[in-house]
Amino acid sequence: MDVPADSVGFVSPVKVYFDQMLPLASGASLNDFDLMVETYGELNASRSNAVLVCHALSGHHHVAGYYRDQMKSEGWWENLIGPGRPLDTRKFFVIGVNNIGGCHGSTGPRSINPATKKPWGSEFPVVTVSDWVNAQSLLANRLGIDSFAAVIGGSLGGMQALQWSIEFPERVRNVIAIAAAPKLSAENIGFNEVARQAIMTDPEFHGGHFYEHNAIPQRGLRLSRMLGHLTYLSDDVMGDKFGRDLTDGQNEYQFGFDVEFEVESYLRHQGDKFAGYFDANTYLLMTKALDYFDPAKPFAGDLSAAFRRSKAKFFIAAFSSDWRFSPKRSKEIVRALIANRIDVSYAEIESADGHDSFLMPIAQYHALLRQVFAEIRV
Amino acid sequence: MDVPADSVGFVSPVKVYFDQMLPLASGASLNDFDLMVETYGELNASRSNAVLVCHALSGHHHVAGYYRDQMKSEGWWENLIGPGRPLDTRKFFVIGVNNIGGCHGSTGPRSINPATKKPWGSEFPVVTVSDWVNAQSLLANRLGIDSFAAVIGGSLGGMQALQWSIEFPERVRNVIAIAAAPKLSAENIGFNEVARQAIMTDPEFHGGHFYEHNAIPQRGLRLSRMLGHLTYLSDDVMGDKFGRDLTDGQNEYQFGFDVEFEVESYLRHQGDKFAGYFDANTYLLMTKALDYFDPAKPFAGDLSAAFRRSKAKFFIAAFSSDWRFSPKRSKEIVRALIANRIDVSYAEIESADGHDSFLMPIAQYHALLRQVFAEIRV
Numbered sequence: 001m002d003v004p005a006d007s008v009g010f011v012s013p014v015k016v017y018f019d020q021m022l023p024l025a026s027g028a029s030l031n032d033f034d035l036m037v038e039t040y041g042e043l044n045a046s047r048s049n050a051v052l053v054c055h056a057l058s059g060h061h062h063v064a065g066y067y068r069d070q071m072k073s074e075g076w077w078e079n080l081i082g083p084g085r086p087l088d089t090r091k092f093f094v095i096g097v098n099n100i101g102g103c104h105g106s107t108g109p110r111s112i113n114p115a116t117k118k119p120w121g122s123e124f125p126v127v128t129v130s131d132w133v134n135a136q137s138l139l140a141n142r143l144g145i146d147s148f149a150a151v152i153g154g155s156l157g158g159m160q161a162l163q164w165s166i167e168f169p170e171r172v173r174n175v176i177a178i179a180a181a182p183k184l185s186a187e188n189i190g191f192n193e194v195a196r197q198a199i200m201t202d203p204e205f206h207g208g209h210f211y212e213h214n215a216i217p218q219r220g221l222r223l224s225r226m227l228g229h230l231t232y233l234s235d236d237v238m239g240d241k242f243g244r245d246l247t248d249g250q251n252e253y254q255f256g257f258d259v260e261f262e263v264e265s266y267l268r269h270q271g272d273k274f275a276g277y278f279d280a281n282t283y284l285l286m287t288k289a290l291d292y293f294d295p296a297k298p299f300a301g302d303l304s305a306a307f308r309r310s311k312a313k314f315f316i317a318a319f320s321s322d323w324r325f326s327p328k329r330s331k332e333i334v335r336a337l338i339a340n341r342i343d344v345s346y347a348e349i350e351s352a353d354g355h356d357s358f359l360m361p362i363a364q365y366h367a368l369l370r371q372v373f374a375e376i377r378v
Numbered sequence: 379m380d381v382p383a384d385s386v387g388f389v390s391p392v393k394v395y396f397d398q399m400l401p402l403a404s405g406a407s408l409n410d411f412d413l414m415v416e417t418y419g420e421l422n423a424s425r426s427n428a429v430l431v432c433h434a435l436s437g438h439h440h441v442a443g444y445y446r447d448q449m450k451s452e453g454w455w456e457n458l459i460g461p462g463r464p465l466d467t468r469k470f471f472v473i474g475v476n477n478i479g480g481c482h483g484s485t486g487p488r489s490i491n492p493a494t495k496k497p498w499g500s501e502f503p504v505v506t507v508s509d510w511v512n513a514q515s516l517l518a519n520r521l522g523i524d525s526f527a528a529v530i531g532g533s534l535g536g537m538q539a540l541q542w543s544i545e546f547p548e549r550v551r552n553v554i555a556i557a558a559a560p561k562l563s564a565e566n567i568g569f570n571e572v573a574r575q576a577i578m579t580d581p582e583f584h585g586g587h588f589y590e591h592n593a594i595p596q597r598g599l600r601l602s603r604m605l606g607h608l609t610y611l612s613d614d615v616m617g618d619k620f621g622r623d624l625t626d627g628q629n630e631y632q633f634g635f636d637v638e639f640e641v642e643s644y645l646r647h648q649g650d651k652f653a654g655y656f657d658a659n660t661y662l663l664m665t666k667a668l669d670y671f672d673p674a675k676p677f678a679g680d681l682s683a684a685f686r687r688s689k690a691k692f693f694i695a696a697f698s699s700d701w702r703f704s705p706k707r708s709k710e711i712v713r714a715l716i717a718n719r720i721d722v723s724y725a726e727i728e729s730a731d732g733h734d735s736f737l738m739p740i741a742q743y744h745a746l747l748r749q750v751f752a753e754i755r756v
Binding site: 028235 | 403404405406500503504561562563564565567568569571572574575576578579580581597600601604605608611612613616617619620621622631633634635639640641642645646649662666669670672701
């Protein structure tokens, strides 16, 4: 396989073991835990050039590069990161980490619960954005990183970037939060709830202990992902991509319930693919972390109070066609930062690709990120 | 039970049997069929004052009035219809009809298939908006109605009203189509497809023959309705109604997967209620009729050509916060009518209630309908 010259190239993940207790927001705790990690570039002598990339709902530690001897193995933000790319690995040491509760190697529902010697399943504690940031801070300690040059993420990843500035104001110099929101709306929670109910009412879910039953709630996972995809795209981009086209170039209706429109075929395919590898309990945990994120909650809803101790410089970006976390939601963040006289730049980027835009190599968007990273002193 | 003075009062449905073949768009046909019907007001001597009300996805023939000795039995458009109400039954003879394929008494998937002597189930032919309009025209014949003073409907009901003017231009003098669209977008079809997959992959669906198994695919129906409700409302109205409120006045998170946010409670309740009475095969048929509606299709996508023979006067209305069938979609209809120099009025009504607005007694909206009906000569 040929790897582009401006890719970080072939990479390997590392499992990092933490022999220490991780207290969680719920009151529960993990006695010890693993984090799956990838890094790209070199940490400089002053350990000042580290950038943490936080993942969203279905993401993981494999952010950039390729796995040797594996087809289509590029990281989920490969288009952003590499030598000469906007997040330039000649300048920065970039870290990707799979969050606690995930299903890509970090301690999560598939791990063994030391109390029962069986997989945690649905007994795995509910985790929050704050819990993830705490775990990430322990990883930073391990790597000897006092302060990140930047923490960056899109969607749920952007919420982690925001949380860093709230929880560890001295340890992050730049926060880059893209297509995020300061908290979910009722509609947002509603979509998550439909997805959760699809999974939890699947008979193969077995109350979250499907591993022991050699079962997988694939029907529920598939529905969750189909619904997710619908909300990550926009009406316009779906119109452009699929319109009312029928599969196989057909022109006449079939008057049945087999797949018929291209959009049906696309959604079923996405759902099937996802249900083949993603963990149902992780999906539940990730949606719950989204629902719970609300840094203004301890401050009686005053978001500006939440950022009072923040010291980072912020770059906030949103996409015109994103109706899941619309530009309006990003502006709420911007206003709360401005109220604290915090240095913040905001970009509303024209794009038809909806919420998924944050993963796309949109020229204006990447040019802005290139500039943001170029200005960061290390 | 006290019935308001301006209600049509207590009503009873009538099952009307048609001993004649109904050919369908799919090529299949029904040898004979029943239509469940309700009427309000009196047909005048010249039979010129009839108004047909067409129902949407989950609707039926019980449009107005109450059932004696039954609590909460008001018709689904009770707020619109009655003596002195916008659709005034002192002037008009109003007809509600459950469509073919429905689950409220008209011939549908629960009816006996004469070929097998068992319920049709998933063998019931796929029906279209055009099929419904044909069946409704046979009902009009039976009642001696040559021409309707108006055909009115919201959403899928509005599509039937449009189809009347296309198929029977001499038989409808006014078309009132509210919160409708000239065809579904890819996103619209996508939401229908997720709902269908939820039902069809429910193990209790049994390939559509769940009646014989004494089973009901309640999980799938419940998910379909939860998702439906999310798309019928707007982000704003959900924010106003539920926000991020927790149930039972709680203020702290429970860190579990029981119902927790008010919006979760609302959606689960709506889903459970619906799954208790609606037929899964009917839901599939209704969504497919929506997907297939595309009167411009025989004209290579030219919507104005579809209306070329239409003779009715049109009133088209849409609601500002309706993102399922947005005002933009109604304007497509208006433009196609104007291209034919057809008399059309269009109203875009401010409302936070989303697609469901068409069922609400919004003052400006009802005032407009009152005016439209007042101007109709009978």
